[in-house]
Amino acid sequence: MGHTQRCAPAPGGSAEDSIFADSNDRLRTRSIACLSCPGLSEGLCVTANERWLRDRKYNPLRACVDVINQFFYVPFIQMGQCVLEVGCGSRSPIREHCLKVKAHWEGVDIAPEYMGRRTIATRLESVERLSFPSEHFDLVIGSQTLEHWKETGCRPECGLYQVFRVTKVGGLVLLNVPIYLHGSREFIYEDYGRIARLFEPYAAHIDLVAFRKRHSPFAPLHFLARYAPLSKRSAYVLDIRCIRADHLVAPDVRPLRFARRWLRELMDHDADYLLFKALRKLRIGLIGR
């Protein structure tokens, strides 16, 4: 810790919800209640919530991700900047905004397709092997991708080293993940200590901001309702906002050894969670939900 950096509040954000506002700590955690979130007044979340109540097919956490992109990432993007989106998938409001304000957008994804549609990536590669030069981007953004890196054979610490390497010193790295939903164990179990430790070697400042954790006026989302240890936990989105540190040290870890995804998951999760997941898959296969 020790290195403190001050950064302007997010353009458009209220003073209370400012990003990296005066703080003497390198790590800060807080949550933005739905009641005070700009997404509520825009109606985005209300519509998402209604769709969820109607057919349970649309995950309302998606609305949080849209709000985060629109109100908390986009305002940082200025004309002429270089922006990288990691795990960009097949649609990106960030890319659309970059086109509009004449910022340069690059996207990487490990897969050529996401949800049956071609990814919009400009380079098909894993974050673990980013082919861009060091300190190239003003901003690196990634929505709902970090929690999946282990599944695709990438150690998060190696992917994060690459993400910070290609970011300019003092530039922003903005990654959001779901909590209590799916992916690597630190995200399923809301392990802030472990999440922060992943970022600490590369970040001068880390801000962990929870969206929909204080979910009123909406009902809590218990996606893991049948998994006893987490059955009462409401899923939410964690936005991880970092400032790139001056000096980076490459992680001293071995690459993931297991070729098969299920073997990697076996190493990452507890037996009870794996059993729960297997039973859930079986249930979906048999009765469709």
Ligand SMILES: C[S@@+](CC[C@H](N)C(=O)[O-])C[C@H]1O[C@@H](n2cnc3c(N)ncnc32)[C@H](O)[C@@H]1O
């Ligand atoms: C849940 S999708 C999110 C896509 C997009 N960001 C969005 O919000 O719609 C996760 C994406 O991360 C990508 N991904 C997973 N592991 C990756 C890795 N190691 N390197 C690059 N992309 C990865 C997947 O292929 C997928 O497109």
